Amino acid sequence: MTALILMRNKIFWRTIFLSPPLIVFSIFVLIPLINSFYYSFTNWNGFNSEYDFVGLENYTRIASDNLFQNSIFNTVIWLISAILIPTILGLLLALLIDSQVRGSNFFKSIFYLPICLSAVVVGQIWIWIYQQEWGLLNIIINLFRENSFEYAWLSKPETSLYSVIIAWSWQQTALSMVIFLAGLTSIPKNLLEASQIEGANIFQRTFFIVIPLLIPATIIVVALSMINSLKGFDILYIMTQGGPFHSSDTLAMHMYNESFKKYRMGYGSTISVVLFFIAVTIIGIYFRQLKKLDELYD
Amino acid sequence: MIDSKKFNKSYFTQSIWLTFIFICLIFLASIFVAPTIGVILSSLKTKREIAFGLLWTFPTKLYLENYSIIITDPAVHQYFINTIFVTVPATLGSIFLGTLSGYVFANLPFRGSNFIFLVIVSGMFFPPQVILVPLFRLFNWMNLLDTLWPMIIVHIAMGIPICTLLLRNFFTTIPNELYESARIDGANEWQILFRVFLPICLPALAVLGTLQFTWIWNDFLWPLIFTQSDDKRTIMLGLVSMKGQYSVAWGTQGALSVIASLPTLIVFLFFQRFFIKGMTMGAVKG
Numbered sequence: 001m002t003a004l005i006l007m008r009n010k011i012f013w014r015t016i017f018l019s020p021p022l023i024v025f026s027i028f029v030l031i032p033l034i035n036s037f038y039y040s041f042t043n044w045n046g047f048n049s050e051y052d053f054v055g056l057e058n059y060t061r062i063a064s065d066n067l068f069q070n071s072i073f074n075t076v077i078w079l080i081s082a083i084l085i086p087t088i089l090g091l092l093l094a095l096l097i098d099s100q101v102r103g104s105n106f107f108k109s110i111f112y113l114p115i116c117l118s119a120v121v122v123g124q125i126w127i128w129i130y131q132q133e134w135g136l137l138n139i140i141i142n143l144f145r146e147n148s149f150e151y152a153w154l155s156k157p158e159t160s161l162y163s164v165i166i167a168w169s170w171q172q173t174a175l176s177m178v179i180f181l182a183g184l185t186s187i188p189k190n191l192l193e194a195s196q197i198e199g200a201n202i203f204q205r206t207f208f209i210v211i212p213l214l215i216p217a218t219i220i221v222v223a224l225s226m227i228n229s230l231k232g233f234d235i236l237y238i239m240t241q242g243g244p245f246h247s248s249d250t251l252a253m254h255m256y257n258e259s260f261k262k263y264r265m266g267y268g269s270t271i272s273v274v275l276f277f278i279a280v281t282i283i284g285i286y287f288r289q290l291k292k293l294d295e296l297y298d
Numbered sequence: 299m300i301d302s303k304k305f306n307k308s309y310f311t312q313s314i315w316l317t318f319i320f321i322c323l324i325f326l327a328s329i330f331v332a333p334t335i336g337v338i339l340s341s342l343k344t345k346r347e348i349a350f351g352l353l354w355t356f357p358t359k360l361y362l363e364n365y366s367i368i369i370t371d372p373a374v375h376q377y378f379i380n381t382i383f384v385t386v387p388a389t390l391g392s393i394f395l396g397t398l399s400g401y402v403f404a405n406l407p408f409r410g411s412n413f414i415f416l417v418i419v420s421g422m423f424f425p426p427q428v429i430l431v432p433l434f435r436l437f438n439w440m441n442l443l444d445t446l447w448p449m450i451i452v453h454i455a456m457g458i459p460i461c462t463l464l465l466r467n468f469f470t471t472i473p474n475e476l477y478e479s480a481r482i483d484g485a486n487e488w489q490i491l492f493r494v495f496l497p498i499c500l501p502a503l504a505v506l507g508t509l510q511f512t513w514i515w516n517d518f519l520w521p522l523i524f525t526q527s528d529d530k531r532t533i534m535l536g537l538v539s540m541k542g543q544y545s546v547a548w549g550t551q552g553a554l555s556v557i558a559s560l561p562t563l564i565v566f567l568f569f570q571r572f573f574i575k576g577m578t579m580g581a582v583k584g
């Protein structure tokens with residue numbers, strides 16, 4: 001009888017259901033997150049179980065760490081271009097595909113394809129495109145030149161970061177296109193038909209009706225691109241490892257180098273705390289914008 | 299009344315526009331598909347051909363040596379086995395745990411459950427690098443470094459946010475009458491979830507299955523941190539470490555890239571609809 005009552009009890013089932021996911025999530029995500037702050041005040045080296053508290057030393061070190069400032073600078077460039085390129089390109093592709101053109105499903109599949117490729121494979125592909133002697137990019141440039149052009153895009157500090165950004169954007173564009181396409185399907189068709197009857201041409205329709213209605217989708221795309229590019233590490237690791245001469249070091253890359261190459265895990269934690277706060281700021285702005293949009297449409 | 303002359307004219311300009319758009323798309327699509335084609339082409343070329351700049355040309359004869367090198371390499375077999383041992387349990391595990399928590403947040407809400415839900419979901423957004431060092435220490439302490447366990451566990455834990463979010467959203471669309479009538483019939487929550495709700499949720503489960511499978515299969519960061527010995531590597535890490543072994547054998551690297559991407563490509567081709575739906579749902583409703 002008591003067992004039967006227990007089975008009907010909501011509190012009992014809540015506990016049974018919620019405990020496993022909460023325990024796993026807490027032990028392997030939440031507590032490590034808090035520990036990250038804790039280690040940022042230590043000088044743990046990754047091997048010894050012993051470590052000392054160094055107070056704010058790691059944080060003052062950030063101020064004098066040229067490589068850190070360099071990586072912040074690169075992260076800003078990375079963020080801005082990784083937002084602009086996929087957003088603009090994704091919007092363009094979504095608008096083109098949505099125009100009742102023939103074979104739109106075929107085009108969609110082609111543009112989606114990079115999403116399902118691993119960063120390792122994408123990096124591999126683009127290393128070959130930038131390759132000095134037989135890379136596709138140099139071959140194409142050579143079609144328009146008399147004397148042969150051999151430029152190692154990834155091993156020159158001037159171009160390494162931007163070359164990786166292009167490769168990254170190639171993959172990320174698909175994601176923003178997906179969201180823009182979803183946004184486009186939510187635009188009422190009769191609105192467009194009405195404007196067509198009123199005599200609006202294709203440009204007027206696109207710029208004065210469609211694009212303004214895509215603002216919610218745009219906010220989502222921009223926020224997601226920012227969050228994703230903060231996470232972006234794999235493709236950098238594959239293509240340049242942050243080099244040459246740290247010219248493509250981002251915050252995530254710098255954190256990895258300090259923690260797992262130089263085994264300064266305490267200092268690495270400090271960098272990851274900075275990374276965390278940047279991410280939190282972005283997420284906060286994103287949620288506030290989403291809330292505003294909700295209010296706007298309700 | 300629509301002026302037929304005007305209508306014809308607009309029909310004419312429209313078809314010109316569509317042709318123009320079509321040409322634009324063909325152009326952009328060929329730029330977009332070129333990198334992928336390049337890898338496939340490279341896998342069919344000899345070292346010599348690639349060194350002479352012939353990677354990007356259409357192969358004149360079918361050269362499959364690269365594939366046979368990769369397919370007969372026992373290290374590659376090990377990478378594949380490891381990846382499957384990580385991907386399958388991690389995919390199923392994260393979806394299972396997400397089902398449980400998603401059900402509670404949708405059907406058994408309590409005071410503060412919204413807050414807990416928000417905390418879990420925000421786990422989707424922060425960079426995983428933030429917890430790298432603490433996790434490394436944790437698994438070191440648990441003596442699990444250089445096994446497959448850390449990857450399975452971390453992928454399950456990091457998958458909980460998206461699985462919870464999508465399944466909660468899906469569960470809330472199920473009409474409450476179904477839940478009530480099942481309860482009146484004497485079913486307990488466990489039976490309602492697994493006998494009544496989950497069969498309805500198969501599309502959502504397919505969405506999550508394809509997303510999680512692809513992400514975990516393609517992951518590179520966790521195996522990089524948690525494994526040292528070659529026989530514990532997953533395929534993506536193996537791909538990187540084999541670059542040393544086949545340093546100038548670009549064709550062989552290409553063949554390995556193609557083979558390593560095949561499972562996710564197949565999943566993508568067959569479940570593209572689910573995949574895209576998952577990407578939009580995860581993004582828009584976040």
